[in-house]
Amino acid sequence: MKYQLFCEDKKIKWTITTEEKFMNATMSSEETKHHPVMLNQILSIISPQHGGTFIDCTFGGGGYSQAILKFPKTKVFAIDRDKLTKKYANHLVKKFPNRFNFFQEKFSNLDKIFQENLNPKAIIFDLGLSSFQLADKNRGFSFKSKDFLNMEMGINEYSTYDVINTLDKEYLATIIRVLGEEKDARIIANKIDKYRKKSPIKNSQELALIVNDAKKNFNKYKKNPATKTFQAIRIFVNKELTELILGLIGAAKLLSNGGILIVVSFHSIEDKIVKNFFNLYSNLKKNPSRYLPIKENIPSLFEKVIKKPLIADLQEVKKNIRSRSAKLRYATRNSNSFFYPNDFKKKFINFFELENGRI
Numbered sequence: 595m596k597y598q599l600f601c602e603d604k605k606i607k608w609t610i611t612t613e614e615k616f617m618n619a620t621m622s623s624e625e626t627k628h629h630p631v632m633l634n635q636i637l638s639i640i641s642p643q644h645g646g647t648f649i650d651c652t653f654g655g656g657g658y659s660q661a662i663l664k665f666p667k668t669k670v671f672a673i674d675r676d677k678l679t680k681k682y683a684n685h686l687v688k689k690f691p692n693r694f695n696f697f698q699e700k701f702s703n704l705d706k707i708f709q710e711n712l713n714p715k716a717i718i719f720d721l722g723l724s725s726f727q728l729a730d731k732n733r734g735f736s737f738k739s740k741d742f743l744n745m746e747m748g749i750n751e752y753s754t755y756d757v758i759n760t761l762d763k764e765y766l767a768t769i770i771r772v773l774g775e776e777k778d779a780r781i782i783a784n785k786i787d788k789y790r791k792k793s794p795i796k797n798s799q800e801l802a803l804i805v806n807d808a809k810k811n812f813n814k815y816k817k818n819p820a821t822k823t824f825q826a827i828r829i830f831v832n833k834e835l836t837e838l839i840l841g842l843i844g845a846a847k848l849l850s851n852g853g854i855l856i857v858v859s860f861h862s863i864e865d866k867i868v869k870n871f872f873n874l875y876s877n878l879k880k881n882p883s884r885y886l887p888i889k890e891n892i893p894s895l896f897e898k899v900i901k902k903p904l905i906a907d908l909q910e911v912k913k914n915i916r917s918r919s920a921k922l923r924y925a926t927r928n929s930n931s932f933f934y935p936n937d938f939k940k941k942f943i944n945f946f947e948l949e950n951g952r953i
């Protein structure tokens with residue numbers, strides 16, 4: 595099987611090798627539907643044909659790592675919190691023993707996993723769930739799952755079962771409203787509370803039906819009416835926003851002059867965080883008001899920040915519907931030192947407090 599890859603300056607072709615066939619053979623037909631989102635754009639930004647060290651913070655099915663390793667002078671350090679991704683990573687470890695390393699870790703620990711002098715050419719985040727996680731009925735991410743109410747990506751403190759069945763009703767409503775941007779949050783939390791008082795809510799199918807029951811006229815919705823509630827609970831259980839905020843800070847510390855930071859996000863809260871990060875630590879940073887004296891600026895850390903995110907082209911969206919909501923932002927690190935992470939943390943303190951409240 596031949597793949598074609600369009601890079602900035604030339605068209606590169608490659609052939610799938612025996613190991614990759616094996617990697618695909620270990621996946622079920624559902625799993626092989628995995629398409630790395632916006633891969634061509636990412637490769638043209640990071641130019642792996644010129645070699646370099648890359649950090650793939652969200653290894654997943656290994657789509658990005660594998661594509662980068664196709665280029666002989668590259669090295670990839672990959673991270674994923676999900677222990678099930680190890681089976682894909684192991685194939686790359688065998689194939690590229692000197693050029694690939696995998697860490698089952700959370701990317702909030704980025705600056706603890708790697709030494710300061712690693713000098714990566716690019717650090718890449720492809721946020722959210724992989725198609726493997728979504729398709730795995732045992733994980734509880736899908737509305738139809740009848741297994742344990744889990745929704746854990748890996749290395750979690752508690753599961754969705756704990757949150758749904760034990761969290762204070764008011765707190766639950768706040769999570770659903772803020773992290774799911776769900777206007778009917780209170781009604782949904784009340785309904786969940788009513789059901790769990792009779793008996794614990796055990797699986798995702800049950801939870802989806804309860805939320806559907808709470809939403810008025812749920813037949814008029816194009817998506818499952820439980821979509822926003824599921825998003826909120828999943829974000830909370832995995833502390834996804836805390837992870838993102840700390841991950842971006844870690845990446846900015848680790849990158850040196852010329853290093854590129856790339857983030858692909860899939861919902862508005864994530865994109866808002868990424869956009870704010872780049873604005874705050876770049877020349878795009880605005881003065882809060884034109885009537886105020888210009889504040890002494892935090893030194894900028896990033897250059898060449900794109901103002902509008904890149905999106906997937908129509909061809910990709912047709913092939914992979916998940917890419918429809920992808921937003922890619924990137925920027926290039928300069929040589930200034932990073933001393934001001936609290937300015938960024940403070941901006942999103944509400945997410946920190948919400949995700950880190952005790953259950």
Ligand SMILES: C[S@@+](CC[C@H](N)C(=O)[O-])C[C@H]1O[C@@H](n2cnc3c(N)ncnc32)[C@H](O)[C@@H]1O
Pocket residue numbers: 629630631651652653654655656657658659673674675676679699700701702720721722723724725747837838
């Ligand atoms: C969208 S998938 C990545 C797909 C990958 N780019 C590919 O081409 O196969 C996201 C992956 O990131 C992982 N992940 C999400 N949050 C993480 C975190 N905070 N730390 C480490 N891994 C994380 C998930 O477990 C999932 O496997």
